[in-house]
Amino acid sequence: MSVLAVGTVAFDQIETPFGKRDKALGGSAMYITMAARFMCDDVRLVAVVGNDFPPEYREVMASRQINLAGLEVQEDGLTFAWGGRYHYDLNNRDTVYTDLNVLATFDPVLPAEYRDANVLCLGNLDPGVQDSVLNQVVDPSIVICDTMNYWIEQTPEKLKHILSRVDCLVVNDSEARELSDSSNLVVAAKKIREMGPEIVVIKKGEHGALLFANESVFMVPAYPLEDIQDPTGAGDAFMGGFAGFLSGCKDIDLDSLKHALVHGSAVASFTVEQFGPEGLYDLSRPEIEKRIDAFRDLTTIPVSAVTQF
Amino acid sequence: MSVLAVGTVAFDQIETPFGKRDKALGGSAMYITMAARFMCDDVRLVAVVGNDFPPEYREVMASRQINLAGLEVQEDGLTFAWGGRYHYDLNNRDTVYTDLNVLATFDPVLPAEYRDANVLCLGNLDPGVQDSVLNQVVDPSIVICDTMNYWIEQTPEKLKHILSRVDCLVVNDSEARELSDSSNLVVAAKKIREMGPEIVVIKKGEHGALLFANESVFMVPAYPLEDIQDPTGAGDAFMGGFAGFLSGCKDIDLDSLKHALVHGSAVASFTVEQFGPEGLYDLSRPEIEKRIDAFRDLTTIPVSAVTQF
Numbered sequence: 001m002s003v004l005a006v007g008t009v010a011f012d013q014i015e016t017p018f019g020k021r022d023k024a025l026g027g028s029a030m031y032i033t034m035a036a037r038f039m040c041d042d043v044r045l046v047a048v049v050g051n052d053f054p055p056e057y058r059e060v061m062a063s064r065q066i067n068l069a070g071l072e073v074q075e076d077g078l079t080f081a082w083g084g085r086y087h088y089d090l091n092n093r094d095t096v097y098t099d100l101n102v103l104a105t106f107d108p109v110l111p112a113e114y115r116d117a118n119v120l121c122l123g124n125l126d127p128g129v130q131d132s133v134l135n136q137v138v139d140p141s142i143v144i145c146d147t148m149n150y151w152i153e154q155t156p157e158k159l160k161h162i163l164s165r166v167d168c169l170v171v172n173d174s175e176a177r178e179l180s181d182s183s184n185l186v187v188a189a190k191k192i193r194e195m196g197p198e199i200v201v202i203k204k205g206e207h208g209a210l211l212f213a214n215e216s217v218f219m220v221p222a223y224p225l226e227d228i229q230d231p232t233g234a235g236d237a238f239m240g241g242f243a244g245f246l247s248g249c250k251d252i253d254l255d256s257l258k259h260a261l262v263h264g265s266a267v268a269s270f271t272v273e274q275f276g277p278e279g280l281y282d283l284s285r286p287e288i289e290k291r292i293d294a295f296r297d298l299t300t301i302p303v304s305a306v307t308q309f
Numbered sequence: 310m311s312v313l314a315v316g317t318v319a320f321d322q323i324e325t326p327f328g329k330r331d332k333a334l335g336g337s338a339m340y341i342t343m344a345a346r347f348m349c350d351d352v353r354l355v356a357v358v359g360n361d362f363p364p365e366y367r368e369v370m371a372s373r374q375i376n377l378a379g380l381e382v383q384e385d386g387l388t389f390a391w392g393g394r395y396h397y398d399l400n401n402r403d404t405v406y407t408d409l410n411v412l413a414t415f416d417p418v419l420p421a422e423y424r425d426a427n428v429l430c431l432g433n434l435d436p437g438v439q440d441s442v443l444n445q446v447v448d449p450s451i452v453i454c455d456t457m458n459y460w461i462e463q464t465p466e467k468l469k470h471i472l473s474r475v476d477c478l479v480v481n482d483s484e485a486r487e488l489s490d491s492s493n494l495v496v497a498a499k500k501i502r503e504m505g506p507e508i509v510v511i512k513k514g515e516h517g518a519l520l521f522a523n524e525s526v527f528m529v530p531a532y533p534l535e536d537i538q539d540p541t542g543a544g545d546a547f548m549g550g551f552a553g554f555l556s557g558c559k560d561i562d563l564d565s566l567k568h569a570l571v572h573g574s575a576v577a578s579f580t581v582e583q584f585g586p587e588g589l590y591d592l593s594r595p596e597i598e599k600r601i602d603a604f605r606d607l608t609t610i611p612v613s614a615v616t617q618f
Contacts, residue, residue, distance in 0.1 A: 001618055089492040183398040185515075186535040206494075207516035210533065219530045219607050224519065226495040248617040255611045262610050292610070298528050299608040301601070306565040308557040309310050 001247040002042035004114055004140075005032040005240065006133045007123025008103060009047040009057075009071065012276060013083035016090065016230045024276035025057045026082065028123035028146070031233040033066045034280045035240025035267040036121075038288055040247045044114050046070035046133060048106045050078040060277070069111040077102035090231055091205055110136040119247040121239060122166065124148050127158040134165060142252055144168040144243055145197070146235075152179050160195065168199035170239050176202045185210060186217070199257065201242070203235050211261050216254055220261045221298060223269035223291060230275045234268040237280065241267035241288075266291040310556040311351035313423055313449075314341040314549065315442045316432025317412060318356040318366075318380065321585060322392035325399065327538045333585035334366045335391065337432035337455070340542040342375045343589045344549025344576040345430075347597055349556045353423050355379035355442060357415045359387040369586070378420040386411035399540050400514060419445040428556040430548060431475065433457050436467040443474060451561055453477040453552055454506070455544075461488050469504065477508035479548050485511045494519060495526070508566065510551070512544050520570050525563055529570045530607060532578035532600060539584045543577040546589065550576035550597075575600040 005028075012026030029047040036043045044067040053073065062068055080103040083096035106129060120140040122130040124147055134143060145166040151159050152175065159179075163169065169192055173185060179195075180188035189200040189212035200212040206228075208221035242264035249256040266288045270279045314337075321335030338356040345352045353376040362382065371377055389412040392405035415438060429449040431439040433456055443452060454475040460468050461484065468488075472478065478501055482494060488504075489497035498509040498521035509521040515537075517530035551573035558565035575597045579588045 089486075177398075184535060184537065186533045190535070204516065207513065208530075217533050217607055219533070220610075221517075221528045221530075224495045224526050224528070226493060226499075228493065250616040250618060256615045258611055259615050296610055298526055299610070301529075301571050301605055301608070302564040302567055306568050307559040309559060 001040065001118045002044060002116070003033070003036045003040050003119045003121060003240075003243050003247045004044040004046065004117030004137065005029050005036065005121040005123055005243070006046035006108060006130070007032060007121070007125060007236070008080050009045075009049050009053070011079050011081040012232060013081070013096065014230055014232050014275060015084070016086040017088055018229045019275060021275050025060055026233065026276060027080065028236040030061065031236030031271070031277060032121050032123055032240035032243065033061065034064065034277055035237040035264075035271070036244030036247070037064050037066060038267060038283065038285050039241065039244030039263060041065070043067060043244070044070060044117060046108050046110060046114070048072040048074055048102045048108070049080075050102045051075050053079045060281075067114075070108065070114055072106075072108065074102040084232065086231065090228055093231075108133055118142075119243045120144065121243045122146065122162070123236065123239070127151055127155055127162040130162050131158070131165070134162070142167045142246060144170060144239065146170050146239060147175065147179075149175055149178055163192075164196040166197050168201065169197040170201040170203065170242065172235065173202050173204045176200070201261065203238060205231070205234075209238065209261060209265060211257055213254055213257050218254075218258050218261060220265045220295065222265060223295065223298070225269060225273060228272045231272050232275075233277060234271045237271040238264040238268040240264070262292055262295055263288065266295065310349065310427045311353060311425070312342070312345045312349050312428045312430060312549075312552050312556045313353040313355065313426035313446065314338050314345065314430040314432055314552070315355035315417060315439070316341060316430070316434060316545070317389050318354075318358050318362070320388050320390040321541060322390070322405065323539055323541050323584060324393070325395040325539045326397055328584060330584050334369055335542065335585060336389065337434075337545040339370065340545030340580070340586060341430050341432055341549035341552065342370065343373065343586055344546040344573075344580070345553030345556070346373050346375060347576060347592065347594050348550065348553030348572060350374070352376060352553070353379060353426060355417050355419060355423070357381040357383055357411045357417070358389075359411045360384050362388045369590075376423075379417065379423055381415075381417065383411040393541065395540065399537055402540075417442055427451075428552045429453065430552045431455065431471070432545065432548070436460055436464055436471040439471050440467070440474070443471070451476045451555060453479055453548065455479050455548060456484065456488075458484055458487055472501075473505040475506050477510065478506040479510040479512065479551065481544065482511050482513045485509070510570065512547060514540065514543075518547065518570060518574060520566055522566050523563055527563075527567050527570060529574045529604065531574060532604065532607070534578060534582060537581045540581050541584075542586060543580045546580040547573040547577040549573070571601055571604055572597065575604065
């Protein structure tokens with residue numbers, strides 16, 4: 001089964017209290033596909049880069065058998081570039097710059113071989129571009145969508161339209177609050193579900209993630225790590241792990257969604273342990289499964305009754 | 310088995326986006342004992358009030374068989390009063406005023422019948438007062454301590470001393486960060502454990518709580534509620550439920566601590582659903598157990614393997 005992810009491939013300039021990277025490989029489509037590859041053999045990327053995108057960055061993805069047929073190279077443009085600086089507590093960051101470059105005119109045309117993808121990930125992008133990609137995929141099993149404050153504020157109508165067409169929205173808590181105009185996340189999820197997506201996943205950074213599906217709520221913590229280097233890409237890696245796991249499921253039911261959430265959180269936990277995507281470079285599925293066992297230990301309320309007086 | 314809690318009994322002025330209360334019954338010792346009573350028959354309160362403390366507030370506690378032999382009445386003083394205003398998202402609040410009144414000279418002398426308490430809760434107070442109470446209790450099974458930023462900043466030496474004498478510290482995440490001078494909560498817990506308490510519980514408000522004990526970490530979420538009226542006292546109710554549950558355990562081991570954490574979180578979840586302590590008034594142990602079942606549903610990663618292709 002297959003995952004198709006549309007999003008960005010970028011140069012990231014990252015500054016955290018623990019170090020700096022300049023022109024690091026970044027972008028939502030890169031993180032989603034890198035993470036999804038641990039759970040899925042057939043992962044297809046849709047994005048655009050410029051003439052400055054180095055072969056070694058392409059090789060990072062190609063060597064992991066990520067299908068790059070959909071990675072458009074605009075020979076007369078520069079790759080999308082983003083710079084961010086994290087605060088001391090890593091929970092907040094300032095955007096230092098955003099150079100859209102080739103992203104400004106991105107109008108993806110999917111390779112024919114891409115169109116039968118089972119799991120479609122619409123990474124954070126102009127909702128119009130997300131819509132166009134959705135139109136090009138034939139009967140996906142599940143469509144998972146991300147967005148951000150910018151689109152909530154600048155293109156609310158286009159966002160509403162795409163939301164009415166997707167099965168699952170994956171957003172940060174602040175975005176969920178803004179989109180629903182509700183500070184309470186349970187209420188926010190309910191309102192968002194009324195906008196279209198039956199499944200809502202709210203990412204809370206170091207506090208984990210919430211899944212709202214059917215009439216159930218499920219919660220997975222972020223793994224409590226002693227050494228967090230860089231939160232960049234954690235949310236996208238989460239989405240990739242989530243999507244990758246679902247691509248392997250015969251039925252997308254509550255149990256498979258819960259497992260997918262835990263897989264997403266596990267991959268994200270490796271991402272933040274190193275800078276940029278470096279934490280994913282030498283990762284393996286068994287290591288992910290081992291961390292999932294640790295998640296179980298972390299959250300399982302013992303079944304055994306405690307001996308009471 | 311018994312719980313003894315020292316702390317405040319107060320008049321709270323509370324303002325949240327959902328309503329206001331003036332001169333509501335409040336205070337850490339009140340919340341701790343009210344919550345502990347659901348798990349423990351013998352709950353003893355140590356606090357001070359002034360000549361203005363109304364009989365009906367005393368009756369709220371007395372009617373629930375909370376032992377009030379240790380509730381000192383200073384006939385020439387006024388009850389400690391606190392006013393707070395919560396922001397829109399309920400995660401932050403401003404203190405509008407703090408009138409220490411009788412609390413300023415509080416020097417508790419425990420009734421003789423109190424001294425054999427099994428579980429000792431040192432609610433948020435001057436660490437010197439906490440120390441004095443600890444000196445008056447004979448061989449408790451476990452000593453649980455709370456504190457706040459004020460004591461971390463103003464009386465660091467006295468705080469260090471009491472920390473070296475307690476088994477368990479229960480604090481907010483911001484306090485844990487400040488006390489340990491570390492933004493990372495795993496590192497913070499480690500540093501705090503080096504100060505004395507073998508067990509560290511970090512409360513994260515709407516994001517739940519973390520337990521650090523032995524070499525384990527355990528996490529319980531806050532129950533995702535659609536209708537939160539007032540977070541006042543939730544942390545103290547959490548501590549009371551935690552302590553109350555432990556008072557019934559033959560052994561205080563990792564399993565009993567995990568159960569205690571879940572019980573604390575469950576009682577806290579009822580507290581925030583109404584103003585002040587009102588959410589605890591008509592609560593029953595079966596309702597708490599029912600919510601704990603909901604916590605299980607919320608966090609249990611399904612054991613069943615998901616059918617994969």
